[in-house]
Amino acid sequence: MKVKVAVSCTLLYVFADILITTALYAHGPHLAIFSEDARNFDILSSVLDLWGTVLVRACLLLGASIGVLWNRENGPGRVSFLTTMTILVCLTVLNYALAKLLMLTEKGSLAHEPWFLCLFSWTCVSALLTVLFWSLLGKEHSAVGDGGGGCEETEGLVERAEGRGAEGVEEQGEGDGGKTKRGSKKESKDISDSGATLGRLLSYCSKDTGLLCVAFLFLLISAVCEAFIPFYTGQAIDGIVVHKSMEYFSKPLGTLAVLALCSSLAMGVRGGAFTLVFARINLRLRNLLFRSLMRQEIGFFDANHTGDITSRLTSDTTQVSDLISNNINVFLRSVVKAVGYFIFMFGMSWKMTLVTIMGFPFIAVISKVYGEYYKRLTKDVQTALAEANKVAEETISSMRTVRSFASEEQEADSYYSKLLVMFQLNKKQALAYAGYMWSSCISELALQLAILYYGGHLVVTGQMTGGTLISFVIYELELGACLESIASVYTGLMQGVGAAEKVFEYLDRKPKHPQDGTEAPDICKGLVVFKDVSFAYPTRPETEILKGVSFTLRPGEVTALVGPSGSGKSSCVGLLEDFYLPQQGQVLLDGKPVHTYQHNHLHSRIALVGQEPVLFARTVEQNITYGLTGVPKEAVVQAATKANAHEFITGLTKGYDTGVGEKGTQLSGGQKQRVAIARALIRSPNVLILDEATSALDAESEHVVQQALNGIMRQHTVLVIAHRLSTVERADNIIVIDRGCVVEQGPHSQLMASKGLFYKLVQRQVLGIETGAEPLNPPVVPPNKSESGGQLSRQTSDTSESECHTRY
Known part of the structure; x- marks a missing residue:
């Protein structure tokens, strides 16, 4: 409804209110009653004061209407802000009318006059209608232009006075002189919400309707019993004071005892039922x-x-x-x-x-x-x-x-x-x-x-x-x-x-990347293809981590992913695990995008051993079989043996039933790493991802675990991520990533012969020789979290794609 229409309706009502109230008070055309009551006013015999309440109502609505017409931008908001004050004024008028009725009943005949009853009724109804039309004028502030500045300004001032800070408050632009405002639509919506x-x-x-009915039944019983208690208390007092008889006193007293007992029993049942429902x-x-x-x-x-x-x-x-x-x-x-x-x-x-x-x-x-x-x-x-x-x-x-x-x-x-x-x-x-x-x-x-x-x-x-x-x-x-x-x-x-x-x-939040895939093939070869993948984390969409990355992981081969910190290696793992969706390109498993697979099926085919493995505050066996059901003990022992973990597990107090503490704090770093490897191996995955999987192991344990991994690697598609480049020498294919781009790939001997970035990294790390390679950009850590609650060490630079090294 437009402002003009609201104001027009309000003014018509004000005119009608004055006309009806005056006609009822003056008994029609007898306007002389005004001068008579003014000269000889008696609050118990005259209702001139009741007619005067129309002036209060008219002043309220006329003032609000003029204000809204004079300032259409800020007026409705200010009217809305003063709604509570208007309600209190109208309640005062209503209560005065009720008090007037009680006073005139003491006088006698005037309270029973038809014209007075009509005047009294109209005064009560018009007080309520005044609140209605006031709200109609104030409601228009949500539809006035683009500003709504008056209400927003007023509410903003109130919020600052309340000390609520800057929540929901924004600085206004031109023309407001830096005043504070807040969206009035949201404020008005909160009440209905x-x-x-x-x-x-x-x-x-809804599922506890029967129990709720029982609770409500006993609530009625308790309330009805309590409602009769004051009544019989008064009868008992009258029995003593008025009748002065024990018979009149004892009967209501006995009734009171029965009512109190029934009320107590019903109250207990009601309270227990309601407590159970809301539990x-x-x-x-x-x-x-x-x-x-x-x-x-x-x-x-x-x-x-x-x-x-x-x-x-x-x-x-x-x-x-x-x-x-x-x-x-x-x-x-x-x-x-x-x-x-x-x-x-x-x-x-x-x-x-x-x-x-x-x-x-x-x-x-x-x-x-x-x-x-x-x-x-x-x-x-x-x-x-x-x-x-x-x-x-x-x-x-x-x-x-x-x-x-x-x-x-x-x-x-x-x-x-x-x-x-x-x-x-x-x-x-x-x-x-x-x-x-x-x-x-x-x-x-x-x-x-x-x-x-x-x-x-x-x-x-x-x-x-x-x-x-x-x-x-x-x-x-x-x-x-x-x-x-x-x-x-x-x-x-x-x-x-x-x-x-x-x-x-x-x-109610809907996931932006729902796990709604439907593919679940019986046979999985484990062929992984990154096809022109570009990716940025949702928390840092402006920073591109991967830029047109393409490579292939073949079944039965070990592929190593190497590169400086922040080059995008762990991001590739996150995409392969379907943690994120790439902005461009696809990550394919056996020719199908990974997000089209059923969630459970995909992660039964892909297993990850992370750089910082997370164990749960459960037993060793429960951590190894995490996510699986009905796994025999022999399979657990076999997986632990392959990961070189069986020996130290049997040396624990309760063996495989020993608790590892919160996040595995009761195990050493190397022990946690081996339990995590066993957790991956027990699944017999088609694709095995080793993200610095042996970084926490000593040289001897790493050698034993590496031998165990080498024995099973040919049965899987293996992706190895390592900073220690000596651990990837035996990889069938080495992919070098720098600044989100694939700059080299091939076997170890070929990359060393080409003396590119991989060769320089090996020289720096293994031989300690300064090669004169151009310095790597300092890493930038995006605000992401690992499973353990810490900051995930994914790093990147803001270098554009044109600054990447030439791809292999």
Whole structure:
């Protein structure tokens, strides 16, 4: 809807409001009543003040309409920002009309006049319509031009006042003088998204419908029993005070005992059922989230820190399930009890009930404002906590490195600084909670005083008995407790929704490189072809790692991939393992792109022994058979023997059942390497990748393992990556990569005879002779992670393809 249409509708309503209110007050054309009531105004006999409320409503809407027309760019945003203030003004008008009704009922006939009832009803309805038209004017700020600057500017100022920092805030360009703004569409969308998020969380309870019905049944039983307790308490007091009879006293007392017993039993069943239901929600959330994480591409784990991911999986899911379980339980119980209390209160005295409900809207508005603010704070706290967990996880997982560089104090200070950021947000939460409790307690106290004062008046005038007043006061206190619970439930749900949105962000994420291949041939020859492959990591798309790389790995042959650090050797391994997709070209296995193979089938045909093998905190046998099921012990021993690991494994305390510790910390580097080799050999792969597989072994162990590998290499397609060039002398083909380009390839003798880059590298490394070769570019480390959580040592330079050496 356009701004002009919204303003036109608002002005028409203002005119109609003035006309209808005036006609009802003046009984039609009798305008002389204005002067009469003005000269002889009596609040108990005149309703001139009730007519005056139309001036308040008209001033609000006329001011907003003029402001929107005068400043179409900023006006709607400012109107939207003042919505809460307008609601409070209209609630005040509504409550004054209700108070006027109660005052006139004491006078007598005026409250029953048809024209007054119509005027009273129209005043209440028009107060609600004023809020509606105000929201209509403020809603237009999302459709005004490209700026929306007024709302964005105002919200940005509010955010800075709240200390929320720069999140979601951006500097404006020309014409705004550097003022701060934030997208108003996102802010307005958050409110509606909260309901959708909560609804989605509750949808996970669909499988527990039967248990939920049982819980809700006992909730009704408990609430109904509790609703009758104040009623019979008042009867018992009347039995003593009014009837002065033990018979009138003992009957309601016995009923109270039965009601209390039934309520207690039902409350226990209800609480247990709800706890079980939401424990299942926690189970489903964690299971689905972890499975979603397992489907993500490797680039996702390169871009997201392990601490952030584990924080979503642990603290956020726990917070969601706990808050939702506790708050939904309390919410349902409080709502059912509040409805029952309200029915009893209305039956006792509709006048007292009217006084009671006059304060409810104010408490609701306060709870809404506080809930939205607390939700934003909760998101910031979760982000700060994730940052602190990131530092802690990285430090603890690399404790040996921290200790070796004596960086304990620096890491502790870094962690403490992150905790201080979270503490500042916690202080804001504490101040917000203090302000909420102050305003809430003041409102409740004022309401209780009004009820006692008016109830005392009704007792004195004989319109209510003392016992009924006591029952009503008890109902009011219980109703206040229910409303307070509902208010806290709202803020608690907003806190849970804030954590749930982050969980759903990962849960709904679609992998950019899904493992959806379908090929699973029975026979695999192991022919690997890199066909004009160009590649850049997703976290560094502007830096090209491989540039038109082409080579072939043939079955039964050993191919060595060598080159300076950062030339792209490990990147070739990542592409062959289908960790990433190349930007151009293809990586083929038996003539088919590797991403077209079924995930399980591909990695049963390709096995990798990495430079830094990762072992899990399980037994030696479980690490060797990782990813396999039903493997006989003989096969495990055979694979360990081939990897020269059987001897040291049998020397361990429990042999193959010995735990290796977290990431294999209870084994030496050479022992971990041999277990990793055995883990690869037990699969009998068609393609075997050895990425510096013997780098951690001593000379004797390397010789034995190399002999074992030489005995099986002719049965596989073998790709060897080594920096020690002496280990690749026996390779059938050596591919030399530099700066992402294949510059040489051929057998060892041919490359040495050509005296190219390979020859210079051998001379430098083996013979220690300075050959005058041009210096290699310094490596650049992309922000990627290895499986162990450290930085993966893939390196590259920013050299363009034209700077590459001439390809072989």
